[in-house]
Amino acid sequence: MRARHVLAIADLSDEEIESILRRAEEMEAALEKRDAGQAPKSAVGRIMATLFYEPSTRTRLSFEAAMWRLGGAVISASDMKSSSASKGETLADTAKVVSSYADVLVLRHFWDGAARVAAEHADVPIINAGDGSHEHPTQTLCDLYTLKRAKGTLRGITVAIGGDLKRGRTAHSLVRALARFKANIVIIPARGMEFPDWLLQKVAEEYGYRPTVARPGDLKALARDVNALYLAPARPHQLTLFTDTEFDLQERLAEAEPITLDALYMTRPQRERRDDTTDDGVEYLRVDTDTFQDPAMRHTVLMHPLPRTGEISSALDRDPRALYFRQAASGVPVRMALVEMVLAERVGRDVGSPSARAERGAMRVGPRCGNPNCITRREEVQSERRFRFHREPAGRAHLVCLYCDHETRIQVIGNRRSKHFHVYEEPMYGYLDAWLRDDALVIFDSVKQAEEAAYKSYKLGPQKSIMTAQEIANAIAELTDAILRDTSELKDLVIVGVRMAGAFLAHRIAERIHALRGAAVDLGVLDVQNGGDVVPRWPGAPATPGPNVTIANRHVVIVDDVINSGWTAKDALSCVWRAGRPLSARLAVLIDRGHRQLPLKPTYVGKHLPTAPHERVRVRLRELDREHRDRVVIYSYVDPKAAA
């Protein structure tokens, strides 16, 4: 029996959600009579561990209160960010260890998909209390509970959601849950804080529903001039799209019939997810007593996940339609119901299935998730299954990250048995499907990655030598001399190689600097595929925890073997900047083959090599390719469509 995790609202069936909401009502009723000892003690002798990597007051306290009310006990680490995380312990290890102390683990983390990683390693149920901007399912349960209590049902009610819809995970989960329970949705984003397209697409795909978009000004117009939000008669389940011109609005009103707004759900600007403190000039939706004076808003309840930052006037607090404090109070009974369900379903201690064990360390190559905030880019994820396929009718296929739900395009596909790869294009969907069925499919980020994993192109043209070992040595010497010419203080210089080949070239450059200047230069390695920390180590050696190379206030020279489109170099720059603000960054490459897709220009180039797009250039180094001598080869890449 696997532990019953609640990582996303989608992990709960409609029936389960309804049963949780029903049970929460019973819990609330029991709590009101708590002097009589009515609250069910279904967690006596059980322990909840709360792991919060991000600050939270409400969520954490309501979870802990819920557990105490159920008769259980709570253990928690006061500030995860300053304890094990700062010692370099992975989330996976922490989850594994802590789960041996408790019966249920409540996790909040700043990386998208963190809850799933914890669930893979924990032996007890994980409840996600918010992971990055990905999911926050218990908040959604509280929202649904409050709405249902106020309105009696969720089906067919009209809910407007306003504010920062871009970063607010609360709003993301809520809109999907409302669509699932067939509520009408009006969204009122602040400018520049719209729902991401993928989310609206998802809602459309999953529930065949597109929420109506209004502007912050429309609500004021609604309260002042208009009696209600309006439905267009042609599409009775959809609200009309408001535009900013008065003319359009009037025209639409003329042919529309009124409906009432059942609830207005406000969110605050997500400053901590945006890293800024100014919101001057941003048109943000604010509501006050005026907004709620209009007779049309008579039955409109006002909700907010709290904390608020001025978007709801405190003058409204005593208004019976203001439900945000009740919403916050509902956190305890709702979480009681959820914890009770999770604890009841768990039978025995899950020690991990043999197949889960075998998966560990199985396949390290493979694409990385396109979401920079995804846990899989920060922490090594050992499960072989990191994506699911999302197929579109046109033969397009995406990978959807199992951890953070972000969609990533398929670049290169390989066959594990034949050790061959193809660049993926839509007409190749058949291969992908067949190899997937045969369990032979491997997906790579790039041709380079496939080659480094010792896969061969489906069909190679003849190889042609471009540089000999002597020419490579000369080029490295020239690159080194050029770098030194631009360097006044050796201690200010850091050479950073991009794994794999770039790291070996960086090492050779550092060796030559040492030979010429008689002093060592700082050498770092960065792996753009894997988190991108700049670590001081021999490129072939496994990662060891330790202090990173200092980047701040130094001149950084990034070294790579070949520059083509520039995406790798751009990622390398981002990695460097994440490590600190350098005085300058320069880029040294052995070969520049053109075809740039980004505005980057290497500072130092060993050899300019004009190539055709279908050609491949490989720098083969003694250390990396176990060859007798270094060489650079070029070969044609035969289009797999032509080869097929």
Added chain:
Amino acid sequence: MTDAPAILLDGDAIGRAVARLAHQILERDRAVAHLVLVGVRSRGVQLAHRIARKIEELAARGVPVGAIDITPYRDDVEEPRDRIEGPETDVAFSIDDAVVVLVDDVLSTGRTVRVALDVLGGLGRPHAIQVAVLVDRGNREVPIRADFVGQNVPATESRRVHVRVRELDGRDEVALA
């Protein structure tokens, strides 16, 4: 050498530079189905709109214009940051598979463009990103190059480049002071 402010480009010259940029972008990206412009706030946005209007005139095709805001991440920011998007970022269209031309008034150290590349990377998966600037004044600290340049200023020029645009500053000019 004089210390008095010198007008590098007047209103007409800026108009011609914008037209030239529009021509160059069209010449290179004519075959691109999905071409979009993204201006860096504030003056880059005004220039992006002007280039878009010119492209519309020349090629009778509309080009979407967005804006990104990197004010919190300018050169004086010391701390590394992961989430990179200012409050005024406003790109209301998909940039997936698009050729994105990033427009700014002045290219100097390249730090602004580097941040902008990260911001764009966070907004979608463009096919390519190109850079168009009114003035390239050299002094690069990041290996960035512009694809389209209105006017070069030698790196030895020690005066500051001031770009003024009608919409924000009342007149169009590029001055050295």
